[in-house]
Amino acid sequence: MPELPEVEIIARGLDSLLRERVITSVHTYYPGCIHGRSRNIGENLPDQKILGVRRRAKLAIIDLQDCQHLVFHLKMTGRLLFDPESDLGVDKHTHLSINFSDSSRLLFHDMRKFGYCCLLTTSELAQWEFYKKLGPEPFQLDAEGFLRIFAKRKGKIKALLLNQEIIAGIGNIYADEALHRAGIHPARPCGDIPPEKLKQLFLALKKVLTKAIDSGGSSFRDYVNSLGAPGSFQDLFQVYGRRGRTCRCCQTGLQCQQVAGRSSVFCPYCQSLS
Numbered sequence: 001m002p003e004l005p006e007v008e009i010i011a012r013g014l015d016s017l018l019r020e021r022v023i024t025s026v027h028t029y030y031p032g033c034i035h036g037r038s039r040n041i042g043e044n045l046p047d048q049k050i051l052g053v054r055r056r057a058k059l060a061i062i063d064l065q066d067c068q069h070l071v072f073h074l075k076m077t078g079r080l081l082f083d084p085e086s087d088l089g090v091d092k093h094t095h096l097s098i099n100f101s102d103s104s105r106l107l108f109h110d111m112r113k114f115g116y117c118c119l120l121t122t123s124e125l126a127q128w129e130f131y132k133k134l135g136p137e138p139f140q141l142d143a144e145g146f147l148r149i150f151a152k153r154k155g156k157i158k159a160l161l162l163n164q165e166i167i168a169g170i171g172n173i174y175a176d177e178a179l180h181r182a183g184i185h186p187a188r189p190c191g192d193i194p195p196e197k198l199k200q201l202f203l204a205l206k207k208v209l210t211k212a213i214d215s216g217g218s219s220f221r222d223y224v225n226s227l228g229a230p231g232s233f234q235d236l237f238q239v240y241g242r243r244g245r246t247c248r249c250c251q252t253g254l255q256c257q258q259v260a261g262r263s264s265v266f267c268p269y270c271q272s273l274s
């Protein structure tokens, strides 16, 4: 699933590609990709100018004229591809085409069909329960703010990192990578982690997210940016997807355990439970 860095790359790319473009028409190939809360896309999108594209949590948000916002959640396999000459092939996984006045278009493509898009006004977006409940952005927190959220909290640290209502944008990849770099076992109860160690986790988290954005994201399975190019952060993975291989720091065999219902890869030596 695209996480904070991948959605950030997509949003930045689309911001430079789509800003000021005017939508002429929309073609919906798979109506199931439209979220139940959405305003009518076919009626409300034509003639709208794009003011900018940004990210919040794992959502890519296209800001439009008239206080409207087209929100995409890419979930497992969603892609937003810019098609400058409208010559990319449309297949059974293409769900939506947003067409612009210069014959370019934006395609929403999703193999697994878990992703969605939703057109909302500014007040509808602000009132959307899912959106309202999103936790703070990691880059808007400082170490003190991170400690205020996590110190003495019940639950396993990995489960808390994945909870979008506690902190936004983190998924399995960057939770595992940050925990390894901070030397914290994914199943460790958060309340047992000393504040100094939590600070290390905060710094590790910011570091892996920054490095991943600088590397164009992680293309572990099928992530590509808005021009179809993969990222390279997967080359720097310390643990994620490396089950059965050895720790790059201490050569101990990496182990895998289910935490919060997700496979979590860790080094039993570098990331002890206590």
Ligand SMILES: [Zn+2]
Binding pocket: 247, 248, 249, 250, 251, 252, 267, 268, 269, 270, 271
């Ligand atoms: Zn190790």
